Amino acid sequence: MASPYVTFSREQWRGLRASTPLTISDEELACLQGLNEKLSLTEVADIYLPLSRLLNLHVGATQELYQATHTFLGNLEKKVPFIIGIAGSVAVGKSTTARILQTLLSRWPNHPKVDLVTTDGFLYPNRILEERGLMKRKGFPESYNTRRLVSFLSDVKSGVSEVAAPVYSHLVYDIVPDEWQIVREPDILIVEGLNVLQTPLDENQRRLTEVFVSDFFDFSIYVDAQEDLIKKWYIDRFKLLRQTAFSDPASYFKRYASLSDTEATQVATSIWNEINGINLRKNILPTRGRARLILEKGEDHMIQKVKLRRL
Template sequence: MPAYSPFSPYLTFSREEWKALRASVPQTLDEEDLEKLRGINEKISLEEVSDFYLPLSRLLNLLVAQSQDTYRATRLFLGDISPQVPFLIGVSGSVAVGKSTTARLLQALLSRWPHHPRVELVTTDGFLYPNRVLEERGLMHRKGFPESYNRRSLIRFLSDLKSGRPEVRAPVYSHLTYDILPDKQKVVRQPDIVIVEGLNILQSLNIDGEARPTLFASDFLDFSIYVDAEAKDIANWYVDRFQVLRRTAFRDPRSYFRRYADLTEEEATETARGIWREINEVNLVENVLPTKNRARLILEKGPDHSIRRVKLRKL
């Protein structure tokens, strides 16, 4: 049985307890699939997929099916012929914690279930203001903080999805050029499920000088996941990732971070730790971590980047 506390809104599951909830769900990924889905410097195994992600995909499949049944019943009652709207899943967590890998794994697993094969993945990075706007507003050093996002555009995108619009478009962000791609958009055409991944998807705060919004991105989500770990572990993963990028993507002449490619390993470690302390850790503590307990489910990671516990919000 999962750990129960009357003072916590969550049930806490050990690996063995959560693994048992997989039931008879078959493993639909192989090593080749997993290699394409892994994030930089992540060592996720098929065993971890089986123990944690397959039970989670089963839970989500049940919830999607329930949502589809409810929609059909309501549509029948109203005599409505409008199209079914997608089930929205939000995935949040710190920079370098592995939320992108979680989102990609869920997309791959959920698309293999019957009745909802069309699963789209959208990142909130696309809703960052372009660099020219951030520079005009003096916000380049605050990229990733709430004020660096065009939240009205994000809300409009989610609202259009939940309104059943036949075609919805999202901006696309390039991690290579560190900017929005002005001539590219992601087109979403009435999928069964949309996974929205990003730092800010669970945030519900207003920015100084702005009127308090009446709608938040999280208002549109049917289910939400927070990928959690100790800050000191995430800092180490961030440094490790920076070192890998220094030897790979940063060497591309088009890379915004080309200047870091020629650093020594020691210089790169010092630079990465400085960026983490001054920007990413501040954002984590002030804006991202406070949203953790708004999630329906929390994946807790240990120092080796593997999941060790799952917390599921009580009904």
């Protein structure tokens, strides 16, 4: 079967930046680094600037299509947000990619308001996960309230002026009761999470929802890397969290703060092997081919290849 994707090497993709009218100063690039101290500025310039241009073209075309439809219908329907989904494994860098794109996309005059929601907020609270024996399955399809996520997206896409998303705290390792993120008519909404391209089935093997999360996407991105690299990033991040989040007295994982390097590597390796690695192979990687664009990372999170689906 012929591949539906056009593949760009890093060099070819970087070349496409030439068509990006958006320029960015050194200070602004430095500001972006605040999103993630390890983010290289070359990476922003070579990979994410051309990507923001591609997305800008897509948003512009969609906005024009809306205009044409309005003219045809002779009414003034509300403009609805352009929705971008970002999928990929735990620890592959979805949140970082989402935040870079949020910042870059908000610089374009025709879509200044860019909101970002993560699907973590749609995990069931620990109370329900415990009841269902799913505490070691966080991130698996059954750990999410997918119907609620679909209804959230449906409201956003219907132009509802204020839509509330629940909030998850990585520190407390649970949904925060009575806290909401309110999405108020953004030009673009980025939805980031490992489950955004999934098409889950119920216990009778029927589709769980009439429409899938991805049916609301105008564009989708899968952040990809070899599993051994992702596993290494997961372990590195876990070790780093000992000095930061795990040391917070409010942390669910405060018992991990005092682990030695060897112990931390062992704990992170077993969480990877028993939860996140299995989820990647079984539930996340199989959705890669549904993405419009695939970012393929190598060592140090550097993008090696970009694959863009022809349609």
